[in-house]
Amino acid sequence: MNKLLADNVQDVNEKIQQVCMKSNRNPEEIKVIAVTKYVDLEITKKILDLGLLHIGENRSEQGSAKYEAIGDKAIWHFIGNLQTRKVKEIIGKFEYIHSLDRLSLAMEIDKRAKQQNIKVKCFVQVNVSGEESKSGVKPEDLTQFIKTIAEYDSIEVMGLMTMAPHYEESELTRPIFRRLKELLNIINESKILNYQIKELSMGMSNDYEVAIEEGATFVRLGSVLFEN
């Protein structure tokens, strides 16, 4: 298992290098979030030993338990649907939240962050594909949404996040990722925030190479790392 995990990490790193060469990007701009929702604490620790320090979890209980054991040796990302009542369990542990998709959630994050006198780095999740099964702000509502959450000063908007539909042919995801980058540019040009947002959280095991070509700065990888 250990050996295999190391091989998977090396394969991913090599692929990222290749895609960056091909698309004229600096590999240092791309951070891999190891999505450890599939694996236990022991394997999560192994992935840290292999040099991946960004850890993604989508369940507050499981994620918090790992946080208690590992703490600040990792950088914690909450990546899945987040119920408002679970926010208090993860604030102060997860430095990043990738699934900010509604005002009630923004209010709760802001409130809990203020209580701890911290800022939380958030990605606004956008439903670019329009699939009903996917959460996220609609592209046409994005400017107004960000304008509103700009009032919450304990939320630092880092950028945008999306999930592409699962296609066998990863090339088909390209328009989704390209659109997310356009939306990022629109937000920056509109100056509704008094700072520029730079990060694009997009690309999973199936489609991260395409996402990097289209400007991803964070890729969220699970199965490609942990499957044999």
Ligand SMILES: *Cc1c(COP(=O)(O)O)cnc(C)c1O
């Ligand atoms: C599970 C998950 C991932 C990782 O998916 P893989 O296809 O296994 O790489 C990425 N992002 C989110 C939001 C997830 O829930």
